[in-house]
Amino acid sequence: MNIVAISGSLRKDSFNTMLLRSLSELAPAGVDITIADISALPLYDQDAEAAFPAAAQALKDAIAAADGVIIATPEYNRSIPGVLKNAIDWVSRPYGQNSFAGKPVLTMGVSVGKLGTALAQAHLKEIMVYLDTRVVGQPELYLGPAHELFDASGNLTEESTKDLLVKALGVLAERIA
Amino acid sequence: MNIVAISGSLRKDSFNTMLLRSLSELAPAGVDITIADISALPLYDQDAEAAFPAAAQALKDAIAAADGVIIATPEYNRSIPGVLKNAIDWVSRPYGQNSFAGKPVLTMGVSVGKLGTALAQAHLKEIMVYLDTRVVGQPELYLGPAHELFDASGNLTEESTKDLLVKALGVLAERIA
Amino acid sequence: MNIVAISGSLRKDSFNTMLLRSLSELAPAGVDITIADISALPLYDQDAEAAFPAAAQALKDAIAAADGVIIATPEYNRSIPGVLKNAIDWVSRPYGQNSFAGKPVLTMGVSVGKLGTALAQAHLKEIMVYLDTRVVGQPELYLGPAHELFDASGNLTEESTKDLLVKALGVLAERIA
Amino acid sequence: MNIVAISGSLRKDSFNTMLLRSLSELAPAGVDITIADISALPLYDQDAEAAFPAAAQALKDAIAAADGVIIATPEYNRSIPGVLKNAIDWVSRPYGQNSFAGKPVLTMGVSVGKLGTALAQAHLKEIMVYLDTRVVGQPELYLGPAHELFDASGNLTEESTKDLLVKALGVLAERIA
Numbered sequence: 001m002n003i004v005a006i007s008g009s010l011r012k013d014s015f016n017t018m019l020l021r022s023l024s025e026l027a028p029a030g031v032d033i034t035i036a037d038i039s040a041l042p043l044y045d046q047d048a049e050a051a052f053p054a055a056a057q058a059l060k061d062a063i064a065a066a067d068g069v070i071i072a073t074p075e076y077n078r079s080i081p082g083v084l085k086n087a088i089d090w091v092s093r094p095y096g097q098n099s100f101a102g103k104p105v106l107t108m109g110v111s112v113g114k115l116g117t118a119l120a121q122a123h124l125k126e127i128m129v130y131l132d133t134r135v136v137g138q139p140e141l142y143l144g145p146a147h148e149l150f151d152a153s154g155n156l157t158e159e160s161t162k163d164l165l166v167k168a169l170g171v172l173a174e175r176i177a
Numbered sequence: 178m179n180i181v182a183i184s185g186s187l188r189k190d191s192f193n194t195m196l197l198r199s200l201s202e203l204a205p206a207g208v209d210i211t212i213a214d215i216s217a218l219p220l221y222d223q224d225a226e227a228a229f230p231a232a233a234q235a236l237k238d239a240i241a242a243a244d245g246v247i248i249a250t251p252e253y254n255r256s257i258p259g260v261l262k263n264a265i266d267w268v269s270r271p272y273g274q275n276s277f278a279g280k281p282v283l284t285m286g287v288s289v290g291k292l293g294t295a296l297a298q299a300h301l302k303e304i305m306v307y308l309d310t311r312v313v314g315q316p317e318l319y320l321g322p323a324h325e326l327f328d329a330s331g332n333l334t335e336e337s338t339k340d341l342l343v344k345a346l347g348v349l350a351e352r353i354a
Numbered sequence: 355m356n357i358v359a360i361s362g363s364l365r366k367d368s369f370n371t372m373l374l375r376s377l378s379e380l381a382p383a384g385v386d387i388t389i390a391d392i393s394a395l396p397l398y399d400q401d402a403e404a405a406f407p408a409a410a411q412a413l414k415d416a417i418a419a420a421d422g423v424i425i426a427t428p429e430y431n432r433s434i435p436g437v438l439k440n441a442i443d444w445v446s447r448p449y450g451q452n453s454f455a456g457k458p459v460l461t462m463g464v465s466v467g468k469l470g471t472a473l474a475q476a477h478l479k480e481i482m483v484y485l486d487t488r489v490v491g492q493p494e495l496y497l498g499p500a501h502e503l504f505d506a507s508g509n510l511t512e513e514s515t516k517d518l519l520v521k522a523l524g525v526l527a528e529r530i531a
Numbered sequence: 532m533n534i535v536a537i538s539g540s541l542r543k544d545s546f547n548t549m550l551l552r553s554l555s556e557l558a559p560a561g562v563d564i565t566i567a568d569i570s571a572l573p574l575y576d577q578d579a580e581a582a583f584p585a586a587a588q589a590l591k592d593a594i595a596a597a598d599g600v601i602i603a604t605p606e607y608n609r610s611i612p613g614v615l616k617n618a619i620d621w622v623s624r625p626y627g628q629n630s631f632a633g634k635p636v637l638t639m640g641v642s643v644g645k646l647g648t649a650l651a652q653a654h655l656k657e658i659m660v661y662l663d664t665r666v667v668g669q670p671e672l673y674l675g676p677a678h679e680l681f682d683a684s685g686n687l688t689e690e691s692t693k694d695l696l697v698k699a700l701g702v703l704a705e706r707i708a
Contacts, residue, residue, distance in 0.1 A: 010222040043216065043260045044253075045187040076221075076266045078307040078653070079256075079300060083220045083266075086259025101492075114645045115673065119653055122609070123256060123300055125483050126476055129491040130255040138455075138486040142646065255476070278669075291468045292496065296476055299432070299657055306656050309669040314660040315632075319469065364576040393574065397614045398607075399541040430575075432661040433610075433654060436617025437574045443607045443614075477610060477654055484609040 001031045001176050004066040008073035008084035008109075008120075010039050013154075015110045015146040016072040022156035023070065027169050033070065036062055038087040049094050056090035063091050064099040067176045069133070073109045075120035085127075092131060100131040104175035106168055108141035110149060116142025134175055139168050178208045178353050181243040185250035185261035185286075185297075187216050190331075192287045192323040193249040199333035200247065204346050210247065213239050215264040226271050233267035240268050241276040244353045246310070250286045252297035257304075265304060275308055281352035282310040283345055285318035287326065293319025311352055316345050355385045355530050358420040362427035362438035362463075362474075364393050367508075369464045369500040370426040376510035377424065381523050387424065390416055392441040403448050410444040417445050418453040421530045423487070427463045429474035439481075446485060454485040458529035460522055462495035464503065470496025488529055493522050532562045532707050535597040539604035539615035539640075539651075541570050544685075546641045546677040547603040553687035554601065558700050564601065567593050569618040580625050587621035594622050595630040598707045600664070604640045606651035616658075623662060631662040635706035637699055639672035641680065647673025665706055670699050 007017040017035070024033050040055040042048065063069060073080050092098045105128050109117025121142070128135045141164065143149065149158040156162060184194040194212070201210050217232040219225065240246060250257050269275045282305050286294025298319070305312045318341065320326065326335040333339060361371040371389070378387050394409040396402065417423060427434050446452045459482050463471025475496070482489045495518065497503065503512040510516060538548040548566070555564050571586040573579065594600060604611050623629045636659050640648025652673070659666045672695065674680065680689040687693060 010220060011224045039220065039222075041220070043187060043218070043220070043263065044258065045216075045260075047188045076262075077269050077304050079262065079304050081221065081266060082259045082261070082263025083222075084259070085253075085256065085262050086220065089253045089259050092254050114647070115649050116645070118646050118649055119303075122480055122650055122653065126296075126480060127254050127256050129479050129483065129489055130494070132492040134488065135483055137483040140484070291470070292472050293468070295469050295472055299473055299476065302660050303653055303657060306660065306666055306668040307671070311665065312660055315663040317661070364574060365578045393576075395574070397541060397570065397572070397574070397617065398612065399570075399614075401542045430616075430620050431623050431658050433616065433658050435575065436613045436615070436620050437576075438613070439607075439610060439616050440574065440613025443612060446608050473657075480650075481608050481610050 001067045001173060002065065003031060003033045003068045003070055004062050005033050005035045005070040005072065006038060006084070006087060007035065008071065008081045010083055015150070016074050018150055018154045019072050019108065019110050019156065020070065021154065023165065023169065026162060026165050028173050031169065031173055038083065041087055041090055044086050044089040059087060060091050060099045066103065068104040068172055069100065070106045070108070071124060073107065073117055073120050073124055075109065075111055075115065075117040078119040079123045080120045088127060098131055100133050103133050104136065104172055105133040106136045106172045108143060110143040110146045112144065112146045114144065116144045118142045136168065136171050136175065139164055141168055178244045178350060179242065180208060180210045180245045180247055181239050182210050182212045182247040182249065183215060183261065183264060184212065185248065185258045187260055192327070193251050195327055195331045196249050196285065196287050196333065197247065198331065200342065200346065203339060203342050205350050208346065208350055215260065218264055218267055221263050221266040236264060237268050237276045243280065245281040245349055246277065247283045247285070248301060250284065250294055250297050250301055252286065252288055252292065252294040255296040256300045257297045269308060277308040277310050280310050281313065281349055283313045283349045285320060287320040287323045289321065289323045291321065293321045295319045313345065313348050313352065316341055318345055355421045355527060356419065357385060357387045357422045357424055358416050359387050359389045359424040359426065360392060360438065360441060361389065362425065362435045364437055369504070370428050372504055372508045373462065373464050373497070373510065374424065374426050375508065377519065377523065380516060380519050382527050385523065385527055392437065395441055395444055398440050398443040413441060414445050414453045420457065422458040422526055423454065424460045425478060427461065427471055427474050427478055429463065429465055429469065429471040432473040433477045434474045442481060452485055454487050457487050458490065458526055459487040460490045460526045462497060464497040464500045466498065466500045468498065470498045472496045490522065490525050490529065493518055495522055532598045532704060533596065534562060534564045534599045534601055535593050536564050536566045536601040536603065537569060537615065537618060538566065539602065539612045541614055546681070547605050549681055549685045550639065550641050550674070550687065551601065551603050552685065554696065554700065557693060557696050559704050562700065562704055569614065572618055572621055575617050575620040590618060591622050591630045597634065599635040599703055600631065601637045602655060604638065604648055604651050604655055606640065606642055606646065606648040609650040610654045611651045619658060629662055631664050634664050635667065635703055636664040637667045637703045639674060641674040641677045643675065643677045645675065647675045649673045667699065667702050667706065670695055672699055
């Protein structure tokens, strides 16, 4: 199984990107997770669709070819980052060519505060239901506090979080199979 | 009164940008509406805050100096455009320097379909409540269908929409006064 | 296939209840739709779980035995009716015995105004994703205006609405199969 | 100042009801907080409006006479309890006689889990913005874990929570003044 993962944060030491890097070793055998880059996308502009940007097309193609999608999002202002929404908007376009359609999707997020990006994921799941994906409802992955989950090299070391992720990846794999 | 308006769409013939251009003639006497440009903002990246981008700082300064804010948003995938959220994320940063705080805010949106961006505005209002603004709850401005509101030159001509906007601008002005 | 349908409105001439009554003739062959009654439920109170109310247990049992669930909701104050949420709360209890888990769910709603209960269904879908159901994302069923859909006997007569419902029932049946 | 408070939970030992009972001693001088009872309301039914139920009318009258409103809500299935929404639905009716209009509103919630009812309050704030209230955006009151906040007699004893509530009540009082 070929899974594409997107991090909603662009910063170099992002906890959510760290989280995605930690998933490969927790995934069931035969599940391959590739992290997509969304930092090179232009701001979405319908006028730019005529010459669809290469970075946007590449992301669309990667999602279209995937068996499933994982999105790890920080929470900015109680919603998802504009950066992440911008990537989703490109993948959903042009009209009638939504590359997310039919894909099983797992959302997660890690935060320093106690909410674990629950409010961001609420918006994200609404968007993903609209985009005709199969959103995993349980388990929910509201993770943190971020600084207690990783070691100095950015490896996920907190055991109960690892257990929860193993369970969630298993559910995602079942939805794909 | 000095009001800054933001359109959530970058396309040249955007109905929401048209809508904002039509507001000045409907506003009460003494209310000045300036449309801000969000097309030149980079994708938000916390690492970039160290050298805060000039376009982001200019938008922050404009909002900070405003007596009130108007946001006209299209609906992309049942939420606000990534482009608009990206602008909001910049204005809310750096930590502790949210330039929206305390401002009266009026949201609106026009669409070709019948929802009039109601779902996008639901997310937008949640974000704006979090950002400690004073969000106008009534009247709601779920406008459209877009192609019946404007003439060929992009002037708002539909009378009941104009009446609703006059009422909403009056409420915004009262909140500012 | 055995489907249980819930109307979020208690009023006798509810458009949403009418809508549910019209579904049987639009459903694929072999799909049986039964409308559950939620009017006799007490207000949910955790203290009352010790002697779980018979009406609540009956609703739980009906959902548990169903292959799929349909919910038709009016929109009250931009969310679902308290009456409907009360029914959902009972079905989700006691702790660990959520009778919705794993069920394919189709939501719909009809309104006099133009939103077609889109904002109510946004809340409803969030709740249903949390309850570990399989929510149908497309097609969306934001129906109306109510008074143009039905004849004087309460039969659904508007053709494009019927077509949309046929399509949605087909998607639900596929999810069950 | 006369404030009416509503608890979204009916159970006898509700943490949210305890929370409301603790507020009076934290409120600024001259602020009076009365807890309304929502347990005797019938399930909302538009047909019942013709003979508006006495319990619903009493709640409407109390809200209408209040200078401000406080709502403490548990989170049921990632939204507000049906019981609470039912009370809100009654207060908003009959059509055109929404008794919440114009009132400053403070929402809060306490939970055993770490989210502190953040997702329930997201729905609640959307509803309250629609009902034309003035919703306090900051500080947010996502409180808990519940069992660490109160002593055996149900008195709020956790100091940082008390400080946060004092601050929030001050903001509410300012909005009323």
